[in-house]
Amino acid sequence: MTDKISRKRRSENMRRIRSTGTIPEKAVQEIVKDLGLRYRLQSARLPGRPDIVFPSLQKAIFVHGCFWHLHGRCVDGRIPSSRQAYWEPKLLGNRQRDKRNRQRLTRMGWKSLVVWECQVARVESLTRRISDFARG
Numbered sequence: 001m002t003d004k005i006s007r008k009r010r011s012e013n014m015r016r017i018r019s020t021g022t023i024p025e026k027a028v029q030e031i032v033k034d035l036g037l038r039y040r041l042q043s044a045r046l047p048g049r050p051d052i053v054f055p056s057l058q059k060a061i062f063v064h065g066c067f068w069h070l071h072g073r074c075v076d077g078r079i080p081s082s083r084q085a086y087w088e089p090k091l092l093g094n095r096q097r098d099k100r101n102r103q104r105l106t107r108m109g110w111k112s113l114v115v116w117e118c119q120v121a122r123v124e125s126l127t128r129r130i131s132d133f134a135r136g
């Protein structure tokens, strides 16, 4: 049941995103641009390849898909009940890797922020969060 709901919502999200031509990374990029912050995209040299990087501030933003990165307490961040043996290690592995990457960044003296796909639609609060993160 849960799986069915989340799959339905997931496909609705995908449809909405496709129809506006906005992928979450792009939406976050727009917010950063509007805030007048200087940024770079996808730094392959940093652990986990953050989506948006503020090199001079040593701060990085990850934009995570709720499903693939297993967003806690999110309707889209659940392990599907079908083919659980396949999904569980895969998704838990992703989450572990994300955690390790953020820890590595911290050890390198960087700060990181995770923006979840489901938070992108709430532009105002997301703008505030990103502003606080970058300027704080």
Ligand SMILES: [Zn+2]
Pocket (backbone or CB within 6 Å): 066, 071, 074, 075, 076, 077, 116, 117, 118, 119
């Ligand atoms: Zn989510």
